[in-house]
Amino acid sequence: MSARPALAMTAAILAASLAGCGGDAPPPPPPSTPVAAIRTPPPEYPLALACAGIGGQSVLKVTVGPAGTPTRIDMVRGSGNDDLDLRAREAVQGWTFRAATRGGEPVAQTIQVPVNFTPPAVRPDACFALDAGRAR
Template identity: 35%
Template sequence: MRKQLIGLLWVSILIGAASTALAQNPLTADEAETLVTNSTNSKKVIKVIQDRGVGFTVSRNYIENLKRKGVKENVLAALCVAATGPLSKDQLIVLLKSGMPDESLAALVKNRRLTFKPSDDDLDEFRGLGAGDQLATALQNSQWIIETLSNRKLIPGTAAAAHPGPYQDSAGSKVDPPVPVYHPSPQYTKEARQARISGNVSMNIVVNEKGEVTDATVVRGLGYGLDESALRAVKSWKFKPARRDGTPIAAKVTVEVSFVLDAQDLPGIQQ
């Protein structure tokens, strides 16, 4: 009973915070779980998620944990939409099950892109869940992001987005995408910090057979010196090279670098 009361108290705080300066700080995984599992008012919960956004990866394990706790599909969908970075297969399945219109899903895929390369089996599965022609076309044409890394310190071997698995190219060969093994974080610039700029810098890069970045071009930037900072960092990255049928090959892929402000940089947030 005491634990339930504490959970309800936190829900009231989180809902109230949606209209205060605290709303500028995205929900953490623990805050989001407390919110969605202790409130029966889905409309208010979704409003808080939309206002605050989420500052964590909505992973398969996270989704499955909330499902076991009885969280509704429309609330799970709100978390997936509010998340930043490319969409995972599990997030797409949640959004399809929630009944999100095909046109809206197609636009979301085009804007966010994917952490995986959809196979024919994936497309069949999505159509079975209600995907229409617009979404199917968006999935087939979408870029897939091999990695999203942050300016914050990372635990070696982890990242904000899961590594995509192997796929077959047009010739039927098995291709394993390159995987970052050394990825120093970019530095926030003084100008961007003062202007409270955050978000993702998206780049097309070429990784050669030795796992070295030989070319990098910004395709969607943030300005304020963050694009240059991201380029400097990415050009120093080292990869396990892509392989075709086990043979190392050069590959052109898309990566994203996420710039995240710390709490002390946000107005109204005290440490």
């Protein structure tokens, strides 16, 4: 066989195999996205603890479900105050998120969330009324 017919046959085979590679290929899947916070109001900070200068940080492990709401909350590290830890957990339970996605579909994802309780730098006026009530 001469080089020309072999080259022509190779070109025909290549053309036939590439014919199936037209624009009919499915588009690539959308990129995955992580969880994103949408609404995260702060927890209630008990006035008595704020007035006493008691603060801390609760770190929670939160599983955000496909609907964008927490489905499980576990304490990773407590603040050192049970009341603050409870309020952190209650606040996070009410938060809303944009769910993580994989292949364009929402999926559950677990994240760690720190919740800070920082005592006010200037003692609120309400603390004085609280002090006066205790003195009775």
